[in-house]
Amino acid sequence: MNGVFDLLHFQTAFRGAAELAGFTPSLLADLPAGQLLAWEKPGTGPCVYLSAGIHGDEPAGPLALLELLLADFFTDDFHWFICPALNPSGLVARTRENSGGVDLNRDYWLRQTAEIIAHACWIDALAMPDLFISLHEDWETTGFYFYEINLREDQPGRAHRILDAVRPWFPPEKGPLIDGHESREDGWIYHAAEPDLPEGWPEAIYLAKKGCPISFTFETPSHAPLEQRVAAHTAAVRVACETLADEIS
Template identity: 60%
Template sequence: MTRQEVQTLNEDFDRILREAGAERSILAQVGEHEVCGYALWREGAPLVMLSAGIHGDEPAGPLAVKALLKQGLLDSACSWLICPLLNPHGLVENIRENADGVDLNRDYLKQVSAEVQGHVKWLCQCREKQSVDVFLSLHEDWESAGFYCYEINCGEDQPSRVKSLLKAVSEHVDIEKATEIDGHSVREAGWIYHRAEPDVPEGWPEAIFLAKLGCPLSFTLETPSQISLERRVHAHVTAVKELLNVCL
């Protein structure tokens, strides 16, 4: 996306979220870009965190957040932490990493990047108020032919949740058929049931950090980059809505 498009996207997030009453925190200033987190608290409600745009070459996530916000995401009966675009520089440059070549989604243990340092600090502040109950992160995969997800579940196994998710998404996008994805054997087609430990000891992704912070349930959603952007966005929108249906 162009600088102007990314700037406009960030302005759209800001307007919609603040009009709904969300508090904005600036997590980091990266060149001309502010990296923001938004918190919307509702007394006694479960806390859902939604994260997108940590990999700059995966535009479907941030665009899906915008579509979800326009479709009334914040009306759900929960509190929210939303990071709609964690790597704005990467999105402008169409690169996975940040400006220093750091894969932000492997930086949650070492925390060398300003983006992740700010994100971690904010998450820890929010946690003093309430722990995240469900974490959702939106990604794309340049190698897969179909949609798949990672589930990290530190609570009771409830296979019906992911089955509902995959059924809903399959009406729009094929589910990945490979029995091994990214080095992981699938539990069923399109479903990686991942332990709450990193694949690489020092390369913690965001989802592992959330699990270590005490978040009991997370879903990382992966749409195939080889289908159209519109369909990837629609798959993410469908997936998030279904997960909110079955998790809340």
């Protein structure tokens, strides 16, 4: 990993690995910068939806999903959905926003962009997942942190397992304020299922409003080496899914 994200190379590599792992694609939108794709692999257990690349200057998330594919993580005992590159034009330009200057992760209420119109329609038709995980990065932090939106029973042990899994690469981001939000503990923001701004709905809020019972938004420090950010994301995803399996079994 050299720190430069090439969307075409990524999508080619992801397609090859996903098809080999038993995923099939759905074309959500054919955009000037590239295709917006969702991938599905049916399975026998709980349903997990993972997304990444909604901010084009955050490449570790898409690369972590590819790394998990190459490591044969996506086994048949889960039903998987993946949207690995939600902002093609931003990923090409390496900008947070899309080519129109819109932060896509604030557009799920207004639906002003072609990307989110297509993606939200796909979500609307989706069998609601048991768990949603979104992979992000934050240039203002030095540690790892995550948002949890939980519509079910509060289980702090789940959060602690995630933070412990990421410690080999990053400590939990220090509170009491993280990303402008009051933290429950270092590295952990326990967020209500309400947007910070009435019209600025992110994907996680939209999923919660649709009934997704629990979501995690993982954030790695974007100044750190790319390999560390990818490794931290993969570790966090692994533990979150293992925890879900333990709770359901």
